[in-house]
Amino acid sequence: MTKKSMNAAVSLLALAAVTCGPALAAGPGAVDEPIRLAMLEWTGAQISARIAGKVLEKAGYKVDYVTAGNYPHFQGLADGDIAASVEIWLNNVGDVYPKVLAEGKVEDIGSLGLTTNEGWIYPKFMEEICPALPSWEALKDPDCVALLATPDTLPNGRFLDYPADWGSRAATIIADNTLPLTAVPSGSEGAQIAELRAASAAKTPLVMMFWAPHFILAEVEVGWVEMPPCKDQSNEHCIMPPDVNKVVWSGFSQKWPAAYEILKAFRFSTEDQQQMMLAIDEKGQSLDAVTTEWVAANEATWRPWLDQALN
Amino acid sequence: MVSESIMLSCRALWKVFGPRPGYYFDTSGYRIDPEALVTRLRQEGHIPAVADATFDVRKGEIFVIMGLSGSGKSTLVRCLSRLLDIEHGVLEFEGRDLSRVSGRELTEIRRRKMGMVFQSFGLMPHLTALENVALPLKLQGMARAPREARARKMLELVELASREDALPAQLSGGQQQRVGIARSLAPDPELWFLDEPFSALDPLIRRQMQDEFLRLQRQLKKTIIFITHDIMEACRLADRIALMQGGRIIQIGTPADILLKPADDYVASFTAEVALSRAIRVRDLAQPGAAEGPPVAPEALLETLLADLASGRQRFPVQGQPGQVLEADAVLAVLRRDAGGG
Amino acid sequence: MARFSRSERLWAVLLAVSALMVVLAHQMPVLRGFPTALTLPLSEALNAVITPVFEALRPIGRLLSTMIEAPLAAIRAGLAWAPWPATVLGLAMLALYAGGRRLAVFALLALGVVALMGYWPKAMNTLALVLISVPLAVGIGFALGALGHLVPKARAGLIFLLDVMQTWPAFGYLIPLLLMFGFGPAAGLAASVIFSIPPMVRNTMLGLDEVPPAIVESALMAGARPGQLFWQAKVPVAMPQLMVGVNQTTMASLSMVIIIAIIGGFNDIGWEVLSAMRAAELGRSLGAGLVIVLIAVLLDRITRGFAGRRRGVAPRWLGPGLMAALVLALLLPGEALLPDEEGQRWLRRLDAWLLGFVAWSAPVFAVLRNAITYGVMLPMRLGFSGAASPMVWGFALSAPVTLTYIAVSLGGVVALGCRAPWRGIGFGFAALVFWTGLPGFPWPGVFLLMGFATWRAGGAGLFALAMGALLLAGVSGLWQPMMQSIYLCAVAVLISFAIGATLGVIAAESDRFSALLRPVSDTLQTMPQFVFLIPALMLFRVGEFTALIAIVLYAVVPPIRYVEHGLRSARADLTEAAVQMGATPWQLLWQVKLPLARGSVRLGLNQTIMAALSMLVIAALVGTRELGQQVYVALSRADAGAGLIAGAVIAAIALVADRLLRAPVA
Secondary structure (H helix, E strand, C coil): CCCCCCHHHHEEEEHHHHHHHHHCCCCCCCCCEEEEEEECCHHHHHHHHHHHHHHHHHHCCEEEEEECCCCCHHHHHHHHCEEEEEEEECCCCCCHHHHHHHHEEEEEECCCCCEEEEEEEECHHHHHHCCCCHHHHHHHHHHHHHEEECCCCCCCCCECCCCCCCCCCCHHHHHHHHCEEEEEEEHHHHHHEEEEEEEHCCCCCCCCCEECCCHHHHHHCCEEEEEECCCCCCCCCCCCCCCCEEECCCHHHHCCHHHHHHHHHCCCHHHHHHHHHHHHHHHCCCHHHHHHHHHCCCCHHHHHHHHHHHH | CCCEEEEEEEEEEEEEEECCHHCCCCCCCCCCCCHHHHHEEEEHCCCEEEEEEEEECCCCCCEEECCCCCCCCCHHHHHHHCCCCCCCCEECCCCCCHCCCCHHHHHHHHHHHHEEEEECCCCCCCCCCCHHHHHHHHCCCCCCCHHCCCCCHHHHCCCCHHCCCCCHHHHCCHHHHHHHHCCCHHCCCCCEECCCCCCCCEEEEEHHHHHHHHHHHHHCCCEEEEECHHHHHHHHHHCCEEEECEEEEEEEEEEHHHHHHCCCHHHHHHCCCCCCCCCHHHHHCCCCCCCCCCCCCCCCHHHHHHHHHHHHCCEEEEECCEEEEEEEEHHHHHHHHHHCCC | CCCCCHHHHHHHHHHHHHHHHHHHHHCCCHHHCCCCHHHCHHHHHHHHHHHHHHHHHHHHHHHHHHHHHHHHHHHHHHHCCCHHHHHHHHHHHHHHHHHHHHHHHHHHHHHHHHHHCCCCHHHHHHHHHHHHHHHHHHHHHHHHHHHHHHHHHHHHHHHHHHHHHEEEEEHHHHHHHHHCCCCCHHHHHHHHHHHHHHHHHHHHHHHHHHHCCCHHHHHCCCCCCHHHHHHHHHHHHHHHHHHHHHCCCCCCCHHHHHHHHHECCCHHHHHHHHHHHHHCCCHHHHHHHHHHHHHHHHHHHHHHHHHHHCCCCCCCCCCHHHHHHHHHHCCCCCCHCCCCCCCHHHHHHHHHHHEEEEHHHHHHHHHHHHHHHHHHHHHHHHHHHHCCCCCCCCCCCCHHHHHHHHHHHHHHHHHHHHHHHHHHHHHHHHHHHHCCCCCCCCCCHHHHHHHHHHHHHHHHHHHHHHHHHHHHHCCCCCCCHHHHEEEEEHHHHHHHHHHHHHHHHHHEEEEEEEHHHHHHHHHHHHCHHHHHHHHHHHHHHHHHHHHHHHHHHHHHHHHHHHHHHHCCCCCCCHHHHHHCCCCHHHHHHCCCCCCCCCHHHHHHHHHHHHHHHHHHHHHHHHCCCCHHHHHHHHHHHCEEEEEEEHHHHHHHHHHHHHHHCCCCCC
């Protein structure tokens, strides 16, 4: 999996910003044909897609939203059935994406700008029963490990890993540090969230692999384990914050040149996304209402993208 | 009433079920004794359902094929109508070899010249009585108005005109079979097959239907092949009876022939239950001679003479047949057999 | 012992060989798991073949998908344009026509609930999918069924194909379909059609085969040509059975809505269920699941209503009524009438309740979970030899413990074997499996036993199928996942059958209980199984136990249905005779009714196994290590070959289990 560090991504973007200055204004292209944006399963991605779509509409484009499974939708992007997907977590793209990227069927147009995090989390109350937390040393403490143990993992403590199909770094890191833990694959994101909710409600101990931003983190108070030093800096042995990028179909820039510039400039802050997730998932507001509100309130943010692309 | 011209003729007809029935009948014809072939077929896992059947059906006669279940009578009638292909033999219908006609010709023959009534009625459950009767005409491609008019006429013939819109499920068994009869008669066939038409009905209804059948036949004068397992029914209806056992026809003759001169013990045991006085007719026992007094009808059953016999009459002239008489002794001999057998 | 029959002697020899292998396996690890040295890169090889083939099929796939998508878009647009009161009215009138007043009231209520929960647009998208996939499946299924009826030689192959289509997990062939049709509803629709064709084919064959011979003969004697015979006699007579096929196909097609949503592109109810599952929101997923249940029940009753009526003329009010609905649709603005977010908010409240319940009940469920894990699952998985450790059972596998186990096993075999050899042999195998645990049973032993059993029960064909599947699993490195799958299904089937059969017995005795149980069974069977995963996860946490619960919830329905049906249809004269002889209710049940219902009970067991196997893939969502998980991993990696192989092994297990159970006990 291609994996760039945050710094590299930022500098690349800076470079892109320099090369695509205002001088390079583009024509709008096929305005009558709707741009099909992927709506992936999770709220964050849906918010990003809606905002990107609404900004594109402001620029005079038609937009269709296509609900799509994360893995299958790469095939759609490669074929042009889906024109763009604006929130792709590069740590979770399966095997299709690298292939179609290498074949030039899709184009990575840079970071969405989210500040991401990935690591091991635990419900906050555990700091009372394992006082050494958030240090990783706590996970060596037999008393603490005993709290985590289950029939399946005895005598080790249970560590809830990513679903098996996402790949497992946690098992490697546990082995690197000879922690008395057994990594158990969770099966799905829903399973992880359900466990976290239940653990916090019933005060049952839990340590699991997770990432941010995620709406559940606004609902359940968690702590992040301070990770042990990496054995080496590779993706296998070390957890680094994942990149979240925007990806378009290879024919996008030709068909909708200005929209291409707008999406390239499209960036979005973690705080904004998290607030909207909270409004939708916890307060039950509609996706459409929340994103419309954001677009209305943040013209200062998106107007320059349009101007730069269209003027 | 029965003419001498032959409508359907079969010679050495064979129908065999089993893994490779064709093997036993090469094109030049089988040459061994049928009895031996039947034995061999059975030993080698085949069922000779019809073995070496030979008979003619004359125009206008009621030819009854009778036998117990498993005797091959239903198979035989299906061979005659070509619902089943025969293994061997000659089957001629109005002089044409029925076993060689193409599918299209066969369909044409069935559409115009054959009708068939089935034991389980075979009515289309999704069609009304009228539509069922009109079905053969519809299949021929007749337009709606004429075929419904014809179907209505047929329903009137079987006295069911009032139920033309009823579905089969709404009709009684007897009524359903009337529809079946009307349907088989709708294209005005020349050869009429009836495969145990009344066996599924109650005894009382059965009797009624038999009478009705005879009434129809007097009116229509079809050539009829009638299948039954009931010897009484056979004797009531038949001009001639073919008796089957184990795939073979063991005797062909008039009811009186079968009853009075059984070919073997099997036929004799079969007919033992029959009250002869109710099955034998005056014409069956008539002999040359002369007599005085009121004549008796040739088709009258012997039992109708009992009162006269009791009064001591010795001879009866036969109506319309001068020179023919019925001797009281002959009648008494039959009655004696009834008493002994009963 | 002279009383041994030949097959008993053979089984006894097999038992001895297996025992020897179990003993040897302690010394020779090569006997324990399928040797890795024997694995081959099968999935890569398969991919090298499949990928080009399906990519070559691409143009056809694209053509087909455009052909499908045009009418789909039209139906979708039509349903989206009609304001929901008009659609509700139209459907209610259809229900009134098909099933009478009660069905119409149900239709009004059900659709009203759908609209109030805020799922109307998504439900209409789902309806559009069903309206496209059902006619396709019915058409193809009818054609195949007619083929099977008219060409008896094609039949054996066709039936095998149908069995495979129904047992092969759809997830396993999504990737090739995606390659062929590209992204969009067409790939999902194709999967749905593949899965829902078999009931139509089976019912078509059954219906056409069972047309009474008198009908066929009477049509022939009336002068019907082959075409006329088929269309004017056989098809109309078989129509009620064909409608049963349409009904079952509709249900199967609805159950595939979620699979279509995995690919996405359609914003339907299935998508909603998946999204809610992803966010672990019980309320939302329950609401969306309820929509599917309601649509399923409604379509079921309507199609059954049509199947039940022989012929009918549309009543006079139907035309004007539908016109009125149309006028209403033209007059009313579409979206303005949709209720706002209130329904959704209400659904979300369920989640708070669930969390409260979890917090309150966690200790109780922890005890339940531990009891079954320690008592049933671990011994079945690790075996006595693995579970007898200080960590699990509190005592170590010392020499005396081992000797005691051996002594008890041998004693049991001899004691039972003296009375009835079968029991002794059965006990012997049970003791062996209990010692190693199912997944740890020596692999040559599995080959040997399966080979022998399939050969005796089903002859060469079944033998080849079973051996092929075992070999395929072993060679492609799926031996452990396969044994895990078998173990998980075995435990689930044991539990489901015990619970389901008990409930079925009670339901057969009590009409009131039966009436109470029926909607529960209906819901368990039509509710997307994903919905049950969320509460199960919260109560029992990630792992095999939750998977077990999810499987049991689904697989418990067939034994309830079949046992109840079997007991209720026990012949009245025989039960009366038994009562007359003075049988107590208990004797009546065990000695008369259950033996009489044996066929039905066995079919129930068969269906329980099928249901459990079909849940494997879904159970993988809560973290298991079996074949279902392999199918998932393959799906996410877009590894068509691996998905097909794992799917094939699951299908083969199902087929072998089915054939073994159907064979007369030998």
